[in-house]
Amino acid sequence: LVVILESLLPFFFIFEKRRPQARELILLATLCALGVAGRMAVFMLPSFKPVLALVILSGVALGAESGFLVGSMTMLVSNMYFQQGPWTPWQMFAAGLIGFLAGVLFRKGLLRRDRLALCVFGGLATVLIYGGIMNPCAMLTYQSNPTWAMLLAYYLRGVPVDLVHACATVLFLWFFSEPMLEKLDRIKTKYGLLS
Numbered sequence: 001l002v003v004i005l006e007s008l009l010p011f012f013f014i015f016e017k018r019r020p021q022a023r024e025l026i027l028l029a030t031l032c033a034l035g036v037a038g039r040m041a042v043f044m045l046p047s048f049k050p051v052l053a054l055v056i057l058s059g060v061a062l063g064a065e066s067g068f069l070v071g072s073m074t075m076l077v078s079n080m081y082f083q084q085g086p087w088t089p090w091q092m093f094a095a096g097l098i099g100f101l102a103g104v105l106f107r108k109g110l111l112r113r114d115r116l117a118l119c120v121f122g123g124l125a126t127v128l129i130y131g132g133i134m135n136p137c138a139m140l141t142y143q144s145n146p147t148w149a150m151l152l153a154y155y156l157r158g159v160p161v162d163l164v165h166a167c168a169t170v171l172f173l174w175f176f177s178e179p180m181l182e183k184l185d186r187i188k189t190k191y192g193l194l195s
Helices: 004-015 024-043 052-063 064-082 088-107 114-140 146-193
Strands: none
Touching: 004 114, 024 052, 024 064, 024 146, 052 064, 052 088, 052 114, 052 146, 088 114, 114 146
């Protein structure tokens, strides 16, 4: 848990050192609020959440650091409604990492802004990164003497949950990526926010 918390700090320090404008902070806070509201709106559907889709779009539109912040802060704030626990820093790190990677891959030209590319990235990132981090978290949270066999069992038991989460991410990216990116581009142009 301490290692995960320590790994979050450099991202926050980088962002703080950059001295963002108030209008940028308002935009990021609004995106976090949308993520929290989206997670709460579909609370009755386990693992079917739009959060990672919004995090990916934030990373692509606003840059890697902003994607990380939207992902990590959305998980922190939404867990005030869902329940905080030792898994919260892991969720913050996993969602933030996906936003960060989306921003980096887009900036390097390895991730395109079209729906299909974003959906493929979103589905793979949800299963491999988010699931890949949260499944060991579950094992370490509930098992006092973890083994490799337990880790494999946790990964296998997590596959259905990860697939439902990936389907939600792909679905939300498919329907909302283009209008959301257009709106974020317009806001960036109007208020002079350059990622």
